[in-house]
Amino acid sequence: MITEAQIKAIGKVLNDETRPLKERFRALFTLRNIGGSTSIDCISEAFMDSSALLKHELAYCLGQMQDESANTVLINILQDIKQEPMVRHEAAEALGAIATPESLSILEKYVKDPVVEVAETYPAPPLNDSNIQELQNILLDDKASLFQRYRAMFALRNMRNNAAILALCEGLNHGSALFKHEVAFVLGQLQNDISVPYLAKSLENSLENEMVRHECAEALGAIGNEECYKVLNNYLNDEKRVVKESCEIALDMCEYENSPEFQYANALQVVS
Missing domain, CATH: 1.25.10.10 (Leucine-rich Repeat Variant)
Known part of the structure; x- marks a missing residue:
């Protein structure tokens, strides 16, 4: 209790x-x-x-x-x-x-x-479509409604296979800052190593919107492999505060992912 x-x-x-x-x-x-x-x-x-x-x-x-x-x-x-x-x-x-x-x-x-x-900002249900190429075409189509592009994004996320994840990775090169931020968030949910080079590229791009870079950092922290750890360490002193802090939190997530800790949300143990 x-x-x-x-x-x-x-x-x-x-x-x-x-x-x-x-x-x-x-x-x-x-x-x-x-x-x-x-x-x-x-x-x-x-x-x-x-x-x-x-x-x-x-x-x-x-x-x-x-x-x-x-x-x-x-x-x-x-x-x-x-x-x-x-x-x-x-x-x-x-x-x-x-x-x-x-x-x-x-x-x-x-x-x-x-x-x-x-x-x-849209909450959107996934499209009922299993054709990865069709979904990628919608995802990357700047003329399509943002609502439909989000629906394609979530349909690809739910497939959870490499081809779908690579299609999502292409989304990091298209659309508004918010759209790319959502793509990075989804890639963090999937926690697949094949997305690491794409997430790292966006984080490393100092001209990219800080909202996108922040979400890429957190996605890398969720994946938590050795390459993620190396990339995140490079940006602990980034000039953008939200990027710097995101890398700090992401590294803590990396350490958790590679530790015997039972849960990340462990503050109850700290104050007890």
Whole structure:
């Protein structure tokens, strides 16, 4: 039985800016796994932080918790034009994941938001198509609707074979920053070594949008092989804060993937 005092102690780790970022991330994912109103309160408090990466992950975790009591804070973040685009986008995705009538009506207001990363935020079901070439053609077609391109992306992800993954990798060279960011996220979910050179190339491209580079770093951390470790170490001092921090977190994920640790979200052990 996890007590409220223990949850609040984990929340203190999350909200302590003097703690290493990797410890704060583990605290965040521990709170996500515990769930409940106290965890949501602790996560919501952390939106005061200066790290766009952390705030992006806060919104992501609230969406995964699928608790409508998180709607208020997520709506506030989406409406706050001072927040970074990647944070507002993730808040919109989280509202889509929770999918209450209230949140859906709010999302409709932002379809034409001047910030493209917000306007292009779509929850989309996969296409019912098993032809990899056809799906790749849709994925890479700049004239196709973004909704259809996302549906092709998720259909390819669900196939989980090498040909489909290589088709997805080509998506890192096409479309908006948000689109490429989503491709990288999907490749991180698949955790296949064949995507590493493509993810590394995007991370290494200093002219690429930092939102894309950040997601490529996290995908490399999820894959966690030796090559990923080498690439991520090269960008621990990147001039873009969100890239630098993403590599720090991704390396912690690499270490976890190659360790005997039972779970990544281990903050309960730390505060107990």
